């Protein structure tokens with residue numbers, strides 16, 4: 001159950017794997033918690049409740065519209081709280097450079113329900129709106145630029161890699177053909193072009209035919225994998241020994257990146273396996289608390305279908321011997 005520090009409205013983002021995150025991050029009074037993906041503050045509310053008014057919660061988000069949620073959260077919590085707006089890898093690095101240490105860091109990746117459900121943000125194929133998809137509206141690259149300016153080969157690669165789209169090549173070709181006549185301005189035009197580009201039987205397959213391409217564009221526009229790659233070492237840098245890092249991912253490429261990073265940091269030694277003894281002297285930095293990712297229960301997926309692809313991995317920073 002969510003503690004009663006945040007009064008939710010029906011359209012708010014529902015925090016995913018909330019109890020599991022709470023249990024594995026094990027926040028205690030006096031801790032410093034960094035919620036690097038604040039969103040509507042659902043996870044923050046839960047973690048702040050465990051601070052019992054003693055400790056700090058630092059919220060990060062690149063989307064300025066979370067301010068309203070943060071103000072509401074701050075008014076309802078006894079803990080010290082502040083919001084830092086920016087890309088999480090940069091903010092985490094700045095905090096580490098300023099010797100801020102955390103006992104718990106959470107990354108709940110991807111977009112929030114508020115971003116997806118507001119048609120004017122241009123994330124959704126389900127509503128016709130300007131083609132945008134930027135989590136931070138001041139960022140340079142929007143989906144409009146990408147769709148109208150990227151080479152056909154680059155578009156196909158994005159659709160294949162980030163969307164696992166079978167018809168990536170056909171869709172990229174259809175986009176380039178259509179934009180030669182008229183630039184794409186709206187999500188509806190793009191969704192129609194995608195639908196026309198794929199074979200008729202495939203239009204009735206797994207969900208909306210534009211779902212995978214829209215997801216791929218969103219990941220590319222916001223450089224979501226680049227941000228995660230830079231954020232993992234930054235988060236570990238700012239953890240106190242014994243502090244914990246939790247990452248919830250929704251895409252297999254993200255989960256693979258987290259899994260690989262946690263394994264490498266838990267191994268420490270980077271010597272080739274054929275070396276009889278360790279030469280590098282590197283010590284383990286992390287201890288994995290979840291060998292396998294934690295998945296939502298069927299009850300959670302039923303109540304919140306957006307949780308279906310979530311995977312949670314948690315690791316603790318090794319304490320010096």
Ligand SMILES: C[S@@+](CC[C@H](N)C(=O)[O-])C[C@H]1O[C@@H](n2cnc3c(N)ncnc32)[C@H](O)[C@@H]1O
Pocket residue numbers: 013014015016036037038039040041042043044060061062063066086087088089108109110111112113135227228
């Ligand atoms: C899935 S939502 C988080 C929801 C939140 N845990 C809750 O319970 O309400 C992800 C949030 O992280 C933000 N975000 C995603 N990538 C980011 C990045 N690289 N830097 C900063 N914020 C980011 C998004 O703007 C969004 O608000």
